[in-house]
Amino acid sequence: MEMTIQNMQLAQCGSRSAEPYDSDSYLSGVKPIWCPGCGDYSVLTSLTNALAYLQLSPEQVALVSGIGCSSRIPAYTSVYGFHGVHGRALPVATGLKITRPDLTVLVAGGDGDGFSIGGNHFLHACRRNVDLTYIIMDNQVYGMTKGQASPTTAPDWQGSELTPHGTGVNPFQPLVIALASGANFIARCFSGEPANLAEILVQAIQHPGFSVVQILSPCVTFRPEQRQWKNSVRMAESGLDTDIRTAARRLMEDDGMTVGQILYKGKRPAYQPQSASRGDIHKLERGFVL
Amino acid sequence: MEVNSLSIIVAGSGGAGAISTGTLLLNAAGLGGWYAYLTRSVGAQIRGGEAVAQLRISRERLASHDDHFHVLLALDWKNLGKFASEMPLAANGLIIGDPDQGEAPSEFLASGARLAWLPMKQLAQTIPGGRPNMVAMGVLAGLLGLPHPLLDTVLEKELAHKGATALAASRAAVKLGLEAIASLPPIARLAAPQMSTEPRWTITGNQATGLGAIRGGVRFVAAYPITPATEVLEWMAPALEEVGGVLVQVEDELAAINQIIGASYGGTPSLTATAGPGLALMTESIGLAVASETPIVVVDVMRGGPSTGIPAKSEQADLNIALYGLHGDAPHLVLAANSVQDCIFTTQWAVHLAETLQAPAIVLSDQALGQTRAVIDRPPETIFSTKRLTAEPPATGAKYRRYTVTETGVSPMAIPGTPGCQYTADGLEHSETAVPSSLAVDHQRQLDKRERKLGCYDYGDAWADVEGDGTLALITWGSCTGAAREAARIWREEGRQIKLVSLRLLAPTQPDKFASLLDGVQHALVIEQTHSRQFLRYLQAHYPLPSQVECLNRPGPLPIRSSEILGKLAKWK
Numbered sequence: 001m002e003m004t005i006q007n008m009q010l011a012q013c014g015s016r017s018a019e020p021y022d023s024d025s026y027l028s029g030v031k032p033i034w035c036p037g038c039g040d041y042s043v044l045t046s047l048t049n050a051l052a053y054l055q056l057s058p059e060q061v062a063l064v065s066g067i068g069c070s071s072r073i074p075a076y077t078s079v080y081g082f083h084g085v086h087g088r089a090l091p092v093a094t095g096l097k098i099t100r101p102d103l104t105v106l107v108a109g110g111d112g113d114g115f116s117i118g119g120n121h122f123l124h125a126c127r128r129n130v131d132l133t134y135i136i137m138d139n140q141v142y143g144m145t146k147g148q149a150s151p152t153t154a155p156d157w158q159g160s161e162l163t164p165h166g167t168g169v170n171p172f173q174p175l176v177i178a179l180a181s182g183a184n185f186i187a188r189c190f191s192g193e194p195a196n197l198a199e200i201l202v203q204a205i206q207h208p209g210f211s212v213v214q215i216l217s218p219c220v221t222f223r224p225e226q227r228q229w230k231n232s233v234r235m236a237e238s239g240l241d242t243d244i245r246t247a248a249r250r251l252m253e254d255d256g257m258t259v260g261q262i263l264y265k266g267k268r269p270a271y272q273p274q275s276a277s278r279g280d281i282h283k284l285e286r287g288f289v290l
Numbered sequence: 291m292e293v294n295s296l297s298i299i300v301a302g303s304g305g306a307g308a309i310s311t312g313t314l315l316l317n318a319a320g321l322g323g324w325y326a327y328l329t330r331s332v333g334a335q336i337r338g339g340e341a342v343a344q345l346r347i348s349r350e351r352l353a354s355h356d357d358h359f360h361v362l363l364a365l366d367w368k369n370l371g372k373f374a375s376e377m378p379l380a381a382n383g384l385i386i387g388d389p390d391q392g393e394a395p396s397e398f399l400a401s402g403a404r405l406a407w408l409p410m411k412q413l414a415q416t417i418p419g420g421r422p423n424m425v426a427m428g429v430l431a432g433l434l435g436l437p438h439p440l441l442d443t444v445l446e447k448e449l450a451h452k453g454a455t456a457l458a459a460s461r462a463a464v465k466l467g468l469e470a471i472a473s474l475p476p477i478a479r480l481a482a483p484q485m486s487t488e489p490r491w492t493i494t495g496n497q498a499t500g501l502g503a504i505r506g507g508v509r510f511v512a513a514y515p516i517t518p519a520t521e522v523l524e525w526m527a528p529a530l531e532e533v534g535g536v537l538v539q540v541e542d543e544l545a546a547i548n549q550i551i552g553a554s555y556g557g558t559p560s561l562t563a564t565a566g567p568g569l570a571l572m573t574e575s576i577g578l579a580v581a582s583e584t585p586i587v588v589v590d591v592m593r594g595g596p597s598t599g600i601p602a603k604s605e606q607a608d609l610n611i612a613l614y615g616l617h618g619d620a621p622h623l624v625l626a627a628n629s630v631q632d633c634i635f636t637t638q639w640a641v642h643l644a645e646t647l648q649a650p651a652i653v654l655s656d657q658a659l660g661q662t663r664a665v666i667d668r669p670p671e672t673i674f675s676t677k678r679l680t681a682e683p684p685a686t687g688a689k690y691r692r693y694t695v696t697e698t699g700v701s702p703m704a705i706p707g708t709p710g711c712q713y714t715a716d717g718l719e720h721s722e723t724a725v726p727s728s729l730a731v732d733h734q735r736q737l738d739k740r741e742r743k744l745g746c747y748d749y750g751d752a753w754a755d756v757e758g759d760g761t762l763a764l765i766t767w768g769s770c771t772g773a774a775r776e777a778a779r780i781w782r783e784e785g786r787q788i789k790l791v792s793l794r795l796l797a798p799t800q801p802d803k804f805a806s807l808l809d810g811v812q813h814a815l816v817i818e819q820t821h822s823r824q825f826l827r828y829l830q831a832h833y834p835l836p837s838q839v840e841c842l843n844r845p846g847p848l849p850i851r852s853s854e855i856l857g858k859l860a861k862w863k
């Protein structure tokens with residue numbers, strides 16, 4: 001049976017009738033700046049559906065982002081948001097989660113923000129495995145700055161005046177890198193499959209450690225050909241690999257268009273430095289006495 | 291002859307133990323009731339380069355090194371001659387070399403100091419496990435007149451963990467050193483200490499910075515190691531655990547600054563420590579802290595720049611980047627510690643100001659403060675009632691306005707978890723309700739608000755240290771304050787008046803307070819350790835200065851010494 005948010009709810013609990021939050025509870029009402037048809041709209045919808053499914057109090061959720069069209073998402077939600085600078089969403093979220101483990105911390109942004117300017121943080125966030133869910137709206141282009149190639153752009157794409165002959169360089173394989181670097185949950189989704197996306201987001205949020213959800217989210221303005229993604233993506237037939245070798249092989253062999261399934265789920269415990277207040281400051285100060 | 295203070299140098303190649311000899315002597319002197327001041331200087335090589343411990347011991351409180359050193363003891367010479375300019379010797383000084391280590395470099399002999407030989411290596415070899423630096427400790431302790439039982443106490447305290455055999459070997463080597471001084475020419479005698487009832491502390495500037503941070507309430511640190519700031523982190527990592535905080539070593543300074551912004555957004559007072567190269571990487575995000583009104587503290591332990599510069603030696607040349615390095619109009623706090631002990635107060639105050647004003651504070655320290663170990667009086671407990679202005683859950687229906695314009699410019703900050711106050715903190719310009727806005731009116735309003743909250747706050751007296759009076763003033767900041775204090779003390783001992791002004795709060799500027807404290811001053815000498823007179827230019831840009839102003843400036847690594855300051859003042863006698 002295909003699982004949808006509705007039947008997942010039905011399957012799990014009949015007692016959810018008095019739920020305080022529906023998906024609209026997670027919308028701020030601020031009107032997105034996004035172009036009509038931008039894939040990011042349905043990411044927003046799927047996210048609010050996922051939060052409604054989880055019934056998380058909006059004040060217990062924080063959504064952190066960098067800069068880009070996609071990074072505008074926090075202000076459109078009614079959870080706590082932090083809209084930082086380009087490429088630095090992951091460290092902001094890491095500092096927040098380490099000091100506030102009680103919060104559900106989500107991170108969102110584009111492929112440029114996460115894999116180019118923020119690429120180093122991506123590697124180390126995977127390694128560190130803090131309990132975060134990283135939502136990347138990958139449109140293989142810099143939307144906000146009007147259409148330059150990003151790390152995931154195909155080498156022969158000639159749509160930007162900056163790279164008139166194409167970039168000529170190998171595209172970045174975010175999920176292969178995520179797996180190699182230690183991410184604990186890896187999935188690829190398509191914004192055009194919002195119900196599936198919401199389900200995967202639910203599981204990503206629930207899974208401990210660093211969860212990476214790459215979402216193919218078309219930029220209809222600077223990559224109008226991405227409107228055809230709805231025809232070229234494939235829903236994966238089988239999901240969930242817990243064996244890292246199988247997951248790696250599958251990710252390496254894929255053309256990047258297989259969506260809809262969890263591609264890896266690891267068991268590493270999340271990184272959360274423990275620090276119980278053992279002593280007091282006077283004890284520290286005694287260390288300086290001659 | 292009896293003197294109030296004696297200054298010695300222990301030098302050797304890295305690994306020879308010069309620094310630990312210096313530290314042990316400092317501890318012994320401190321236990322004996324003297325004040326002591328130990329700077330270490332290491333060469334470019336991490337191991338095997340030259341390592342120099344410069345130690346001053348005095349019956350009076352110490353602010354800096356003396357102009358000259360009375361004793362230079364070299365365990366070996368290696369490249370030491372090249373650095374002779376950093377180790378000026380008194381004309382009646384004493385150079386002690388080991389005959390096994392070759393000739394003494396001519397650069398030192400030029401000072402006129404006497405040269406004596408002591409076979410420290412051979413003496414050490416007579417004891418199984420004996421080390422020349424322990425023989426040296428005995429020699430120097432003897433010359434300084436430190437009571438022998440104290441040597442035993444510090445050896446026991448510092449070396450017990452190495453095991454009984456090692457401790458016994460060290461004791462025996464120290465004893466040989468003590469006996470060997472009979473063959474050396476005499477040096478001046480150090481005046482007996484004034485005992486204090488309260489036990490004194492021994493602390494480095496970098497540790498003091500860490501303590502100030504923890505006293506201020508910092509419970510999260512994210513940082514990337516860099517000389518000479520790393521010891522701030524090394525001290526803080528276990529110390530934070532003790533008080534329920536966390537230190538995270540991160541992938542780079544971009545992560546460091548943004549992690550502390552995230553932690554502070556979540557309500558935890560947070561800090562990072564770095565040096566110039568790291569501060570340069572952080573500047574974009576310090577602007578984010580300004581715009582999003584997130585309190586953070588960034589400590590810059592300055593070293594020679596630009597670029598990799600001179601990593602292990604001091605300079606004050608990050609002043610400009612600290613003051614002006616942020617893009618846009620970005621009012622923020624810049625503070626500077628002016629002594630080893632003041633690293634505690636200034637850092638604590640910085641945390642207090644950052645939290646109170648919801649703004650980033652940059653604290654400037656430098657290698658000369660950070661890596662100096664001093665014996666100090668027990669520092670007073672500075673109590674600020676530091677509490678961030680936070681938002682309470684609003685009455686039903688009321689919309690929370692994170693960036694609401696208030697009279698003080700400070701608006702209640704909602705901490706995630708507070709119901710009904712969800713907002714998105716933003717580096718994008720925003721309206722009072724935290725919605726992104728590019729409207730001229732919102733930009734103007736928020737710029738005014740952020741400027742006003744720093745501008746109209748009353749910083750009290752701590753913004754500057756002002757000592758003495760007169761028509762002549764020394765104006766300085768940071769580690770140069772030590773030599774300026776020493777010069778002022780000598781100047782006053784000669785029966786003259788002088789006012790010393792050391793600015794602790796560099797931004798926002800305090801023109802009215804500055805004008806009133808310079809009232810009646812006719813001549814001023816500005817003292818700083820930069821090549822391009824950054825501090826003088828800053829003063830000229832922001833403050834009314836007397837008509838006669840001179841500047842004594844020099845880039846690192848050579849410190850400015852009190853005799854040079856007195857030399858500059860001579861014409862105003």
Ligand SMILES: Cc1ncc(C[n+]2csc(CCOP(=O)(O)OP(=O)(O)O)c2C)c(N)n1
Nearest residue numbers: 067068069070086110111112113142143144
């Ligand atoms: C330090 C810095 N460099 C460059 C920029 C300009 N910039 C803003 S968004 C962006 C790229 C955004 O692309 P992506 O992250 O893929 O997001 P999208 O807009 O496609 O959603 C760039 C280069 C910036 N804001 N800051």
Ligand code: SF4
Nearest residue numbers: 035038069143219220
């Ligand atoms: S430019 Fe592209 S990514 Fe940006 S809002 Fe428009 S469609 Fe979306």
